Amino acid sequence: MRFYSLYSGSSGNSIFISSGNTNILVDAGMPGKAIDSALDSIDINPKDIDGIFITHEHIDHVKGAGIISRKHDIPIYANEETWCAMEKSLGKVKEHNIKVLKENHVLIKDIDMINFSIPHDAANPIGYTAICGNKRISIATDLGCFTEEVERNIKDSNVILLESNHDVEMLKFGPYPYNLKRRILSNVGHLSNEACGNAIMNLLNGNHKNIILGHLSKTNNYPDLAYETVTSVLKENGVKLNHDVTITLADRKEPSSYIEF
Secondary structure, rough: OEEEEOOOOOOEEEEEOOOOOOOOEEEOOOOOOHHHHHHOOOOOOHHHHHEOOOOOOHHHOOOOOOHHHHHOOOOEEEEEEEEEEEEHHHHHOOHEEEEEOOOOOOEEOOOOEEEEEEOOOOOOOOOEEEEEEOOOEEEEOOOOOOOOHHHHOOOOEEEEEEEEEEHHHHHHHHOOOHHHHHHHOOOOOOOEHHHHHHHHHHHOOOOOOOEEEEOOOOOOOOOHHHHHHHHHHHHOOOEOOOOEEEEEEEEOOOOEEEEEO
């Protein structure tokens, strides 16, 4: 399987997953032209995308979904509540490309896309685990807290994109208005760097994992700070970096964190 973070952050999110036979996007939160360009840069023809799987309706996850669906005739998968919440943002989508998730999984060729609930302030937000044979890739961002359901659904994955959104002190003393700070810090907001590190401790089960820190705040975080905070938590608990777990970061502006396994 192959994993590419095309874009990750409050400006827009889109993840590419491939088995070689099946190509999937999780979210399309940048302009259509930017997503086409990112796919082209990793030698993927957008017309070869088999489906766009939406986590929730916020604009940084759906901005380009309608455009690229119309342009390349790609199905969009989301649960009913998310479809209702995002329809106006997408614009008109061809009837045959409207795919409503009614169960917790759907098989796309040789990839089984499992969805699970995540705690975030959206209509019915979900994360995804893509399974092909015995290989698993999970996407879990926009988490107000790290729940047992999230842990249960991603702990056996080989590759995990996990939110490391903000430094709590930067957020508290930063420029955001009080209500927005309160929302981000809530159980339906976003996961802090330290909380991300603690979450990773719960995911380590003796099998090496590649964990990508994603959805970093432009205002309340720095890539180096996210990495240092997370790895400090791990080291303090006796975790051997690059042996028990490999930690990398997803870039905000361009494809990054390519992993093939």
